[in-house]
Amino acid sequence: xxxxxxxQQQVRLEKLAELTDSGFAYPNELPELVSGExxxxxxxxxxxxxxxxxxxxxxxxxxxxxxxxxKAAFFHIQDAQGRIQAYIKKDLVGEEIxxxxxxxxxxDLVFVEGYPFVTKTGESSLHVTxxxxxxxxxxxxxxxxxxxxxxxxxxxxxxxxxxxxxDVRKVFTQRxxxxxxxxxxxxxxxxxxxxxxxxxxxVSGASARPFNTHHNSLDLDLSLRIALELPLKKxxxxxxxxxxxxxxxxxxxxxxxxxNPEFTxxxxxxxxxxxxxxxxxxxxxxxxxxxxxxxxxxxxxSGREIDYSAPWQRLSxxxxxxxxxxxxxxxxxxxxxxxxxxxKSLSLDKICEEKDYGRALFELFDQHVxxxxxxxxFITRHPTSVSPLxxxxxxxxxxxDRVELFIAGMEVANAFSELNDPIDQRGRxxxxxxxxxxxxxxxxxxxxxxxxxxxxxxxxxxxxxxxxDRLVMLLTGxxxxxxxxxxxxxxxxASGE
Numbered sequence: 443x444x445x446x447x448x449x450q451q452q453v454r455l456e457k458l459a460e461l462t463d464s465g466f467a468y469p470n471e472l473p474e475l476v477s478g479e480x481x482x483x484x485x486x487x488x489x490x491x492x493x494x495x496x497x498x499x500x501x502x503x504x505x506x507x508x509x510x511x512x513k514a515a516f517f518h519i520q521d522a523q524g525r526i527q528a529y530i531k532k533d534l535v536g537e538e539i540x541x542x543x544x545x546x547x548x549x550d551l552v553f554v555e556g557y558p559f560v561t562k563t564g565e566s567s568l569h570v571t572x573x574x575x576x577x578x579x580x581x582x583x584x585x586x587x588x589x590x591x592x593x594x595x596x597x598x599x600x601x602x603x604x605x606x607x608x609d610v611r612k613v614f615t616q617r618x619x620x621x622x623x624x625x626x627x628x629x630x631x632x633x634x635x636x637x638x639x640x641x642x643x644x645v646s647g648a649s650a651r652p653f654n655t656h657h658n659s660l661d662l663d664l665s666l667r668i669a670l671e672l673p674l675k676k677x678x679x680x681x682x683x684x685x686x687x688x689x690x691x692x693x694x695x696x697x698x699x700x701x702n703p704e705f706t707x708x709x710x711x712x713x714x715x716x717x718x719x720x721x722x723x724x725x726x727x728x729x730x731x732x733x734x735x736x737x738x739x740x741x742x743x744s745g746r747e748i749d750y751s752a753p754w755q756r757l758s759x760x761x762x763x764x765x766x767x768x769x770x771x772x773x774x775x776x777x778x779x780x781x782x783x784x785x786k787s788l789s790l791d792k793i794c795e796e797k798d799y800g801r802a803l804f805e806l807f808d809q810h811v812x813x814x815x816x817x818x819x820f821i822t823r824h825p826t827s828v829s830p831l832x833x834x835x836x837x838x839x840x841x842x843d844r845v846e847l848f849i850a851g852m853e854v855a856n857a858f859s860e861l862n863d864p865i866d867q868r869g870r871x872x873x874x875x876x877x878x879x880x881x882x883x884x885x886x887x888x889x890x891x892x893x894x895x896x897x898x899x900x901x902x903x904x905x906x907x908x909x910x911d912r913l914v915m916l917l918t919g920x921x922x923x924x925x926x927x928x929x930x931x932x933x934x935x936a937s938g939e
Contacts, residue, residue: 450582457545458578469576472553473500478519478526478568485558485566493569496557501526501568502576504605505550506583515543516567519552524608527567528554539573549579549605597924598932610925617914617926619735624708624910625688627727633684633710638673640666640690646871646886647671647831650693653703666692670709671831671905672892675860678711678903679895686710688910699922700852700912703931711860711905717843720857720906721820724847725754728818728913736917743850744921749817754847758823759807766819767811781806800825800840815848824858830870830886832858847908849916857906864896 447455458466476499488496503521513532518525532540546552555572584606596603596610603610625635643662645652647669654665670687677685688708695701712719732739732750739750760776763769763784773787774780781802785793790809796802803825815821824844826834832842844858861867871893877885914926924930 451580454547454578454580454582457547458580461545461575461578466575469553469574472502472576473555475500475502477501477521477523478503479523481526481558481568482566485560488558489560493557493559496559498555498557498571499568500553500555501528502551502553504579505546505548505552506605508546508548510544513540517546519554520605522611527561527565528556528570529559529561529567530554530570530573535570535573542575543573546575547579547582549581549583550575551577551579594932597930598935600928613914613918613920613926614928616735616918620731620914620917621688621706621910623731623735624727624908627730628684628686628708628710631684631723633686633712634682636674636677636682636685636687637689638667638670638687640692642667644672644887644889644891646889646892648693649884649886651695651883653692653694668693669907670707671907672889674709674711675900675903675905676892676895678713679898679900683713683901684711697931699924702911702923702927705923705927706910707907708910709905709907711903713901713903715904716902717822717845717857717859717904717906720904721756721845721847724855724857724906724908725752725818731913731917741917741919743916743919746816746850748850748916754818754820756820756822756845759803759821759825760823762811762815762819762821763803763807766814767807769806769810775803775806778802798827800827804828812848812853813851816850818847818849820845820847827873829858830874831861831867833861833863834866852912852916853909854912854916855906855908857904860900860903860905862896862900862903864893867896868893 478501481499481501501519501521503519505517506520506525507518509516515530516527517530518527530540530543553574553576554568554570556568556570559567559569561567584602629635641655641657641664643664645665645668648671650668652665652668654663656662657664669691670689674685674687686708688706690704691707692704694703697703729739729750729752732741741748741750757765763775764771769784769788773784775784778797778799781799782794785791785806788810790806793802793805793809796805822845823835823841824832824846826840826842829842829844832844835841835843842858846853847855861870871886871888874886875888878887911923911926914920915923918926920926
């Protein structure tokens, strides 16, 4: 089927056809290259020499701007490090090369050789002595990114976004450094990095709807993992006392500025540790990322400045409803009735339908407090009924030794002292199965192999998960999760779009 081309695309195709007829064959072998930034760095010292004695440099990149002046022209080349201005003159490069240069279009990938010089306006540039086309760009680039009417093109055609918007490349460069920083942090503390299966016949480790698939060879219905948790805890049972995995997780849920169906997280587990140890560890980790990669502990996000300075606030879920949510202490949140009365006073009447104490308390926190947690805050003592894998608190079995980290109203991390009592864990799984039978599609399945591992014996252990995408959002000041995932999930374009 023929592709419809607009006039500009057609002109570029005709240029390519002429080049092909003259022997152009998408050249591949190039001499050793340097970046434009490197040329700028040494420009001043090179310019102390006479022009004929200056070092010749080879550059390759994308043509992103051009200003023609008869027999000469200024143009900008963009490579992975940034942009550099180049100057080409017919008298220096010769008529053949200059005539070829005149056929170049914005977006073409080009090669140039030249020596450094400084323009009259003081800009470090490259004086071109040789030039050639590497790849013809057949689609005109957007002249001004802000002029695009469909902002979703940024996500659908990320390659255009990366070409036109240097800030986007910076975000993903920082993301790579953040992930590397996380990995280095745990490696230096003696953790072992592992990889666990992405497909399983058991849906467990979190409350979420899975994506389902089928293994043809084994004739098995499987699900993509919704968490990394259970396999990692099995490894702790096996004697790997400090273990982590950085991997993709898949949850069949809605899409928003904070949610993508597939996302990246790290889960780490440490034997003979408690959730309080992991609070200290995660605070240390994120502060190190702020210092080493971002260069500041105060970072703007969504119009607010987030202050990461230590120590971070630590509150129980119940206390946070009073202290952060401002709920009057006349409401006794230790009782279901008190929670219902507080919910009514806030016009959160739906919570009054909840008959389980823990779920009611969690909903009150979720709907009234979570969005108010701006600076990093650890919320501890989560109800047992919403924490099926966490150890019960020794002083009150309605609560668990669980903590979540909230920043800018978002949950960033979830940690707890692990439940290693196999009898209690079986009972919790059975409660989850009852919820699933009652229509709760996010309830967990019972994992017999995990229970068997617990019966073999898991040492006292603490584990934590951190959403890397959300952490990158916060540290880079990106307001949407789509801005930190190179290829976010998108709805297919309608016919004719």
